[in-house]
Amino acid sequence: MVIKKKICMLGAYAVGKTSLVRRFVEDRFSERYVTTIGVKITKRELVLDGTHITLMLWDLHGDDAFQTVQMAYLRGSSGLLFVADGTRPETLDQVAVLKTRAVESLGAVPSLLLRNKSDITPATDADMSGFGEALPTSAKSGEGVESAFAELARRMQAG
Amino acid sequence: MSDEAKSEPGSETEETLERLRELLVGPEREDIHELRTELDARQLNVDELGHMLPAALHAADKQQVTQVLAPIVETSIEVSVKKNPKPLTEAIFPLIGPAIRRSIRHSLAELTESLNRTLEHSFSARGLSWRVEAWRSGKPFAEVVLSHSLKFRVEQVFLIHRETGLLLEHAAAPGVAAADPEMVSAMLTALGDFVADSFDATEAPALSQIEFGGRVLEVASGPRALIACEVRGVLNPALRTVFEEAVESLHTDFQEPLQDFAGDTEPFFAARPALEALLLEERPEKKQKGNGAARWVLSVLVVMLVVWAVQAAIASWSIGKRWDKLQAALVAEPGIVLIRGEANGTRLVLVGLLDPLAADPLELVSDAGFEVLDVEATWTSFMSLEPEIVRRRTLKSLALPDGVRASWDGLALKLEGQVPSSWTETVREKWQNGGFSGLEAFDTSKLVDPSWSAGPH
Numbered sequence: 001m002v003i004k005k006k007i008c009m010l011g012a013y014a015v016g017k018t019s020l021v022r023r024f025v026e027d028r029f030s031e032r033y034v035t036t037i038g039v040k041i042t043k044r045e046l047v048l049d050g051t052h053i054t055l056m057l058w059d060l061h062g063d064d065a066f067q068t069v070q071m072a073y074l075r076g077s078s079g080l081l082f083v084a085d086g087t088r089p090e091t092l093d094q095v096a097v098l099k100t101r102a103v104e105s106l107g108a109v110p111s112l113l114l115r116n117k118s119d120i121t122p123a124t125d126a127d128m129s130g131f132g133e134a135l136p137t138s139a140k141s142g143e144g145v146e147s148a149f150a151e152l153a154r155r156m157q158a159g
Numbered sequence: 160m161s162d163e164a165k166s167e168p169g170s171e172t173e174e175t176l177e178r179l180r181e182l183l184v185g186p187e188r189e190d191i192h193e194l195r196t197e198l199d200a201r202q203l204n205v206d207e208l209g210h211m212l213p214a215a216l217h218a219a220d221k222q223q224v225t226q227v228l229a230p231i232v233e234t235s236i237e238v239s240v241k242k243n244p245k246p247l248t249e250a251i252f253p254l255i256g257p258a259i260r261r262s263i264r265h266s267l268a269e270l271t272e273s274l275n276r277t278l279e280h281s282f283s284a285r286g287l288s289w290r291v292e293a294w295r296s297g298k299p300f301a302e303v304v305l306s307h308s309l310k311f312r313v314e315q316v317f318l319i320h321r322e323t324g325l326l327l328e329h330a331a332a333p334g335v336a337a338a339d340p341e342m343v344s345a346m347l348t349a350l351g352d353f354v355a356d357s358f359d360a361t362e363a364p365a366l367s368q369i370e371f372g373g374r375v376l377e378v379a380s381g382p383r384a385l386i387a388c389e390v391r392g393v394l395n396p397a398l399r400t401v402f403e404e405a406v407e408s409l410h411t412d413f414q415e416p417l418q419d420f421a422g423d424t425e426p427f428f429a430a431r432p433a434l435e436a437l438l439l440e441e442r443p444e445k446k447q448k449g450n451g452a453a454r455w456v457l458s459v460l461v462v463m464l465v466v467w468a469v470q471a472a473i474a475s476w477s478i479g480k481r482w483d484k485l486q487a488a489l490v491a492e493p494g495i496v497l498i499r500g501e502a503n504g505t506r507l508v509l510v511g512l513l514d515p516l517a518a519d520p521l522e523l524v525s526d527a528g529f530e531v532l533d534v535e536a537t538w539t540s541f542m543s544l545e546p547e548i549v550r551r552r553t554l555k556s557l558a559l560p561d562g563v564r565a566s567w568d569g570l571a572l573k574l575e576g577q578v579p580s581s582w583t584e585t586v587r588e589k590w591q592n593g594g595f596s597g598l599e600a601f602d603t604s605k606l607v608d609p610s611w612s613a614g615p616h
Contacts, residue, residue, distance in 0.1 A: 003422045004341070006323040028342055037353040041324075041345040053422075056325060056345045072352045076323030078422065 004054045006076050010102065011083035015064035019139040022081065024146060025057060030031045032144060034061050039073050046146075048153050055149065071105040079156045080111035081148065084134065087120050110155035114119035114148055249382045256407050260400060274301040291457070311392030312440035318409065319385050319428055320420055324348025327384060327420075327427040332433035345544055347376075347387055379406040383417040388437060398439065405437055478502060485527035493547035500573050506533045513538035516551045542596065546570055549597030556595060557586060563606070571600035582606040 011017050018034065025042035033040040038061040045054050061072055074080075080102060084091040095113065102111075118136035135151065137144035180188075216224060240247055293300040318327040326344040331337040351366045369376040369411045377388045379402040386406045409430060410417065416426035482502040488511075489497045499510040507529055513520065524534050543549075550567055559565060561603025563576040583606050590601045 002424045004424055005323055005324045005422045006345075026339070026342070028339055029346060033346070033349075037349060039349045039353075041342055041349060043339070043342055054341065056323075056341065057343070058317075058349065065238075070352065070356055072356050073349060075352070096499075 001051060002054070003051055004056065005078040005153075006056045006058065007152060007156075008058045008060055008074055008077045008102075009081040009083060010060050010095075010098045011062055011116075012085070012091040014138050015062065015083045015085040015088075015091055017055070017062065017083045018059055020114070020137055020145060021059070022059065022139070024149070033102055034059060034149040035132050044149055046149055048150065048157065051157075053153055055153065066148060071101060074102055074105050077106060077109060079109055079152045080106075081109060081114060081152060083114045083116050083137075086115040086117045086136070086144060110152065110158075112148060112152045114144070118143060134144055167252045213380050223523070241303070245382075252382050253407055253411055256403055260403070271299050275299055287461075288454070288458075310441055311390050311394045313388050313390050313394075313438045315340070315389040316412055316434040316437045317347070318427065318434055319344045319348060319387060320417075321348075321380065321385055327424050328430045328434055330431060330438060332438045332440070344387070347378075351378075370574075376404055379403045381406045381410045383420075384413075385539070386407060386434075386437070395441065402437065405433060409433060415442075420520075478505065481528045485524060485529065488527060488554070489520065492520075492523060493545040494518070494542075494543045495520055496543075507535065509534060509536040509538075511538060512541040512543075514541060514543035515544070516548050516555070526604045544597045546597075553595050553598050556589075557564040570598060571602065572598060573602040573605065575605040577607050577609045579610070580606075583608075 009021070012047045016081050018040070021042065021044075027042045029040055029042075031040065040059045042057045042059065043054060044057055045052065047053070058073055058077070060070070067131065080099075082095045082099060084095045099111070104108075113134040114137045115134040116137050116139065119138040119140045135144050135148050137148060191270055280320055282596065289303045290300060292298075293303040296303070312332065314332050315337055316330045317340055318329065319325070320327050324345045324347070326341045329340040329344075331340075334596065341376050347366075354366060366378050367380070368378065374392075375390045375394055377390060377394060377399060379386045379388075379399070384406065386409070403410075412433075413427065413430060479502075482500075485507075486497065486500060489495050489500070489511075494514030496512040497509065498512065499508070501508040508526065511521065520536060520538065521534065524536075542552075546569065549570060550572075553572060554565060557565075559574075560578055560582065563574055566573045566575070583603050587601070587603060589595065590598070595601070
């Protein structure tokens with residue numbers, strides 16, 4: 001079997017989605033596409049339980065004042081990665097909004113929440129409760145990325 | 160009604176209750192009973208009807224059934240399309256394409272016809288050889304022109320799942336470096352989404368063709384999958400139809416795998432041959448070897464024909480000119496009257512009147528550049544009264560002796576000199592008897608008899 005799946009990565013502006021995955025994906029398109037057409041696509045191959053899976057990762061432009069995420073790009077996704085900034089808990093709110101909109105467009109698909117910049121200790125007064133079961137990831141150290149992909153793939157196979 | 164009161168079997172209470180029930184709800188009871196019976200019966204009927212319906216429809220008069228069902232079906236279709244056009248569109252998709260293409264073909268045939276007529280007046284050597292090809296192969300001339308003006312090569316073909324943008328299968332022409340077709344497919348899909356979103360296009364696929372730097376990406380779409388072909392050069396527009404037919408037949412051949420697609424692309428390996436069949440190319444320089452010799456011979460013949468035709472044209476034109484020149488000369492020449500003259504190719508036929516003292520017509524003929532042997536001339540002798548001929552005839556007739564000079568003033572002759580008077584007497588008598596036709600005046604007063612110088616008799 002040759003399994004290919006489309007997954008989308010969503011998050012607020014400047015949470016570090018792109019740099020997070022850069023090392024772990026096959027890349028051939030310029031960063032420009034994210035700001036111009038709102039999406040850039042990379043590829044991640046992995047083996048899960050003996051099955052070779054190809055993940056086409058659609059890195060969607062972060063939500064900000066100038067551009068909202070195009071829900072059209074979500075079409076056909078088998079899984080979603082939500083990325084929030086571990087040093088800015090307010091980015092969780094944006095993730096929540098994005099998740100609601102995504103579910104509206106797609107229905108319920110397997111998803112994963114990533115708490116990025118885990119290598120930076122958050123400010124002591126920061127409210128980290130919202131992160132809950134989010135997987136800690138770090139673009140700097142590379143921590144958590146590979147397992148994030150594997151976990152999402154697992155959830156997609158199961159779901 | 161209290162249940163506790165019922166606990167005594169066969170008691171008065173029960174009887175009383177029963178009677179009470181009878182009094183209060185007696186008639187209603189009957190109704191209830193009837194209703195219940197009817198309901199049961201109805202349910203039975205529905206089940207029975209369900210079983211009987213197909214058979215009944217089969218046995219019924221088709222016309223009547225159709226008439227009754229028609230409005231219902233129409234409304235159903237309307238409702239279905241309003242609710243969600245997708246199922247119906249998908250069902251009809253394999254039919255729509257061919258139907259539309261058929262009607263377009265008709266219109267194009269008409270267009271080609273008129274194009275043909277406009278092109279009919281091109282006379283370049285290439286145009287002529289294409290004309291011959293069109294006549295030989297039976298294709299319309301315009302099509303031949305088009306096919307020779309374009310050259311292209313389909314380098315890559317992508318079969319892409321429309322919804323997800325995932326690559327289902329891919330084919331590349333030999334020698335073409337295909338750079339990560341999976342990512343290209345995904346980005347292409349993203350582009351399509353972007354365009355549709357930015358320009359408010361409807362659900363229908365936004366992109367059908369992307370032109371860039373000497374290449375074209377032709378996209379033929381179906382409801383579930385699309386084919387993107389990267390073409391180098393200028394694609395013969397007729398071949399777009401080939402791509403569209405390919406996407407249609409892929410939808411038919413892979414209907415289930417497409418419907419059930421959940422990420423496994425293995426079922427689509429079988430689509431490879433179909434994709435490879437689309438790696439077309441055309442180069443005008445490639446000519447079939449068999450026709451080389453024939454074409455040579457043909458072109459030589461054509462050249463010879465043209466040369467001969469040109470030469471013949473020039474020849475007949477020059478003959479025309481020479482004939483005009485000859486005619487003018489004959490008319491101008493005194494003593495020749497041309498009654499009939501024809502130039503048939505190089506042969507000349509001349510019929511006319513010829514005075515013996517006129518110039519030889521054959522001289523004039525050869526002066527004009529005609530071969531004397533090609534001339535058939537019939538001359539009837541006559542006596543011309545043209546001034547020049549009259550003069551010549553008169554002088555000939557007079558046979559002027561030495562010592563006599565003649566001078567002319569129109570048709571008046573004046574003789575001077577020395578001659579025996581007997582000669583003068585003779586010619587004067589001849590003149591008076593009309594022996595010099597055409598001569599108008601004869602002055603011999605200046606003729607002197609040499610013997611008179613010796614003194615008068």
